[in-house]
Amino acid sequence: MSDKKGRNLEIYFMAAVIVILFSSAVMNYVEMSEHPNAVATDAPTPPAGSYVIHVVATQWEWTFIYPNNTTSAGAFSVPVNREITLIVTSMPSEQGPGVIHDLYIPQMDVQVYAVPGQNNSVTFEPTHTGSYYFECVEYCGEYHYEMRGYMEVVAQ
Amino acid sequence: MSAYVTTLTIDGAIVAIVSIIIFALYLVLNSRKDLISKMANAEGYDSEGQFVRDYVAGKPRELGLSIFVNDDAKSLGMRYIVTSLFFFFIAGAFGLTMRLSLTSPNPSLLTPDEYNVLLTEHATLMIYMWAVGSALGFGYYLLPSHLKVFRDIRGVFSSIGYWLWLLGGALILVSHSSVRWYFYPPLSLQLNQNGGGLYAWLSVLGIEILFVGLIITSITILFIILFDRSPEVKRNQFTLFTWSIIFTIIMILVSSPPIMVGFALLFYDYFNPIFFTAASHSVLLFTILFWFWGHPIVYIAIIPYFGLIYEIIPKFTGKQIFSYKSGVIGLGLLLILSELVWGHHLFNSGLGFAWVLFFSTTSFLVVIPSAITIFNYIASLWSAERIRITTPMLFVINGIIDFIIGGVVGVMQSAFPVNADVHGTYVITGHFHFIFLGITTGISFAAFYMLFPTLSGGRKYDVKLARLHFYFTAAGSMLMSSAWLLGGFLGMPRATAGYFPFFQPYQLASIAGGFIIGIGQIFFLWNMGKSWLKAPSVDNQNCLEQVNVISTEMTGGAQ
Ligand code: HEM
Ligand SMILES: [Cu+2]
Ligand SMILES: [Cu+2]
Numbered sequence: 001m002s003d004k005k006g007r008n009l010e011i012y013f014m015a016a017v018i019v020i021l022f023s024s025a026v027m028n029y030v031e032m033s034e035h036p037n038a039v040a041t042d043a044p045t046p047p048a049g050s051y052v053i054h055v056v057a058t059q060w061e062w063t064f065i066y067p068n069n070t071t072s073a074g075a076f077s078v079p080v081n082r083e084i085t086l087i088v089t090s091m092p093s094e095q096g097p098g099v100i101h102d103l104y105i106p107q108m109d110v111q112v113y114a115v116p117g118q119n120n121s122v123t124f125e126p127t128h129t130g131s132y133y134f135e136c137v138e139y140c141g142e143y144h145y146e147m148r149g150y151m152e153v154v155a156q
Numbered sequence: 157m158s159a160y161v162t163t164l165t166i167d168g169a170i171v172a173i174v175s176i177i178i179f180a181l182y183l184v185l186n187s188r189k190d191l192i193s194k195m196a197n198a199e200g201y202d203s204e205g206q207f208v209r210d211y212v213a214g215k216p217r218e219l220g221l222s223i224f225v226n227d228d229a230k231s232l233g234m235r236y237i238v239t240s241l242f243f244f245f246i247a248g249a250f251g252l253t254m255r256l257s258l259t260s261p262n263p264s265l266l267t268p269d270e271y272n273v274l275l276t277e278h279a280t281l282m283i284y285m286w287a288v289g290s291a292l293g294f295g296y297y298l299l300p301s302h303l304k305v306f307r308d309i310r311g312v313f314s315s316i317g318y319w320l321w322l323l324g325g326a327l328i329l330v331s332h333s334s335v336r337w338y339f340y341p342p343l344s345l346q347l348n349q350n351g352g353g354l355y356a357w358l359s360v361l362g363i364e365i366l367f368v369g370l371i372i373t374s375i376t377i378l379f380i381i382l383f384d385r386s387p388e389v390k391r392n393q394f395t396l397f398t399w400s401i402i403f404t405i406i407m408i409l410v411s412s413p414p415i416m417v418g419f420a421l422l423f424y425d426y427f428n429p430i431f432f433t434a435a436s437h438s439v440l441l442f443t444i445l446f447w448f449w450g451h452p453i454v455y456i457a458i459i460p461y462f463g464l465i466y467e468i469i470p471k472f473t474g475k476q477i478f479s480y481k482s483g484v485i486g487l488g489l490l491l492i493l494s495e496l497v498w499g500h501h502l503f504n505s506g507l508g509f510a511w512v513l514f515f516s517t518t519s520f521l522v523v524i525p526s527a528i529t530i531f532n533y534i535a536s537l538w539s540a541e542r543i544r545i546t547t548p549m550l551f552v553i554n555g556i557i558d559f560i561i562g563g564v565v566g567v568m569q570s571a572f573p574v575n576a577d578v579h580g581t582y583v584i585t586g587h588f589h590f591i592f593l594g595i596t597t598g599i600s601f602a603a604f605y606m607l608f609p610t611l612s613g614g615r616k617y618d619v620k621l622a623r624l625h626f627y628f629t630a631a632g633s634m635l636m637s638s639a640w641l642l643g644g645f646l647g648m649p650r651a652t653a654g655y656f657p658f659f660q661p662y663q664l665a666s667i668a669g670g671f672i673i674g675i676g677q678i679f680f681l682w683n684m685g686k687s688w689l690k691a692p693s694v695d696n697q698n699c700l701e702q703v704n705v706i707s708t709e710m711t712g713g714a715q
Pocket of ligand 2: 138139141144145147
């Protein structure tokens with residue numbers, strides 16, 4: 001490979017890399033604007049018409065508070081084809097103080113930190129009924145791995 | 157809690173015994189030092205340190221216990237190299253134990269608490285003691301030769317830096333903390349088995365001490381480069397390894413002050429929790445201080461090895477590197493851009509649209525210098541008439557492949573929509589193990605093999621065993637990290653002592669990979685033991701210390 005040929009090849013290669021990166025950045029921007037995730041709010045104002053569930057993480061359990069103020073621990077259910085908003089925070093329990101957790105529902109593309117002293121909200125819309133697993137993916141102490149369960153998506 | 161007291165007592169006893177042995181050794185070596193001082197006086201020297209340093213300067217140095225009392229740059233280099241190798245084996249054993257416990261979906265061999273302790277120590281020790289330690293080691297060892305230093309006068313500072321670094325690492329090791337390598341409060345403030353562990357504060361203290369050592373060392377190496385190098389070595393004649401160490405040091409000095417303050421405030425919180433508590437609404441502040449350092453540290457663990465690859469390739473292709481200029485520019489840009497991407501570790505914490513957009517865009521940008529560097533390697537290999545496929549060269553080629561895989565996954569997870577799906581899963585673990593095993597670990601071993609004839613005073617390593625070491629390490633890490641990537645894409649969470657049973661196939665595959673790596677390291681130890689027992693048979697030069705020597709005859713003892 002001559003010097004000049006190598007230099008040209010380097011330029012083409014870098015140009016290709018930059019084009020790929022640029023298109024990824026644009027796609028990233030478009031996707032992000034459509035699906036903002038994990039937004040921190042002090043006093044959350046969920047979108048009107050959304051089915052709002054308050055989620056409280058403690059060591060080591062998820063508690064879900066439905067719009068009608070009933071609660072469920074370790075598992076929850078949501079209606080299908082309806083916009084759902086989760087407002088997530090972390091609280092102390094008899095096991096210990098509020099620490100950072102992270103609620104992750106893989107099949108819904110939903111991931112949001114539960115931070116003590118902060119409310120994070122996330123919105124999604126399930127389109128199929130069924131049962132979906134969720135888990136805590138921010139290390140939160142001894143029984144971190146047990147903070148997992150199933151979300152049931154049920155017909156309205 | 158009483159279990160903690162027992163383990164700490166046992167640790168205390170072990171530490172005490174080891175200290176006594178070290179003290180005895182120290183006495184022996186000290187009497188030898190008296191002898192040296194007599195010799196120094198006879199030669200007309202005031203200080204025996206200066207005498208030793210002049211006596212050994214620029215000459216090949218052999219590995220031996222004396223490196224722990226002599227404080228010339230080469231001894232310091234060997235001290236870091238052997239210490240970091242020692243910690244590599246400790247932390248590696250921790251990693252394998254964790255894998256063993258994960259064979260079943262519910263914690264089996266280890267209790268969740270023991271798992272969390274090993275998780276914390278594996279990560280912390282691998283990063284601070286292995287990756288950083290070995291980079292500093294090669295820096296101290298090679299720079300005096302690359303820069304033809306004309307004086308070696310900074311031994312005292314170097315030595316203080318080393319001992320503080322080691323003390324910090326030892327405190328982390330005995331603290332049994334389960335704070336993970338993140339040290340996130342309020343968890344790290346929770347001083348019991350539920351949270352950070354009874355002695356979590358000790359690990360905070362340890363890491364702060366380690367940082368002080370690291371800063372002293374960094375400044376010392378920078379001074380060696382700036383003020384002690386031979387005037388005939390101009391800036392445009394620096395080896396690429398020298399540049400990589402300069403950039404690494406700048407990165408350490410720029411990125412560590414915020415987290416050192418963070419650790420100090422965290423320590424303060426143990427007495428009076430006012431900084432990182434829910435009530436103060438500043439829990440996320442610590443995570444930001446942490447990642448402002450936490451991202452650069454992963455590049456600190458990679459740039460020196462990129463520099464080493466630039467030194468290794470020409471020795472086996474018999475040709476200069478494709479482009480010196482792109483080499484310097486690539487590494488320099490890597491330094492600048494990777495200071496600006498730390499937010500990509502906190503995408504889902506509630507940073508908000510503007511910040512997330514900023515950090516994902518800068519994370520795309522950081523790929524540009526990485527691509528320049530990789531292109532440079534491949535072009536250098538491509539344009540060579542002939543490549544001698546030695547063991548170090550195999551490690552280099554494998555490292556380049558692993559880095560490409562890890563880097564592509566890195567760009568993918570920098571896109572926010574993808575990140576929401578992979579953050580906190582084994583995808584991340586796969587991403588960085590590809591890079592840490594391929595580049596950091598692989599290149600350390602490559603350089604170690606190349607230095608072997610010098611370190612061992614003219615011995616040859618066993619090529620067959622070295623090849624086995626390479627093939628097991630490379631194949632094992634490919635299997636382990638690929639299984640993690642696949643499982644992670646299905647949502648397999650990382651840092652957990654147990655998992656949903658349907659993830660078991662991915663866990664088992666990665667466990668198999670982990671054990672293949674482990675077996676590979678046994679070949680390494682066996683090789684070292686076997687080769688060291690043989691009589692010296694080659695001359696004790698190595699080509700890694702020689703600058704711009706590219707003729708194929710000059711490949712030293714590396715096979
Ligand atoms: C090619 C450029 C790279 C890009 C774009 C990149 C991107 C990322 C991103 C976005 C994350 C965060 C993932 C998450 O937790 O959600 C991450 C994590 C990580 N990266 Fe990279 N990375 C790159 C290169 C490297 C290199 C060279 C290393 C050095 C070994 C490295 C080591 C790590 C580590 C250790 C983590 C995990 C930290 C943790 O959470 O424990 N990365 N990387
Ligand atoms: Cu958790
Ligand atoms: Cu990063």
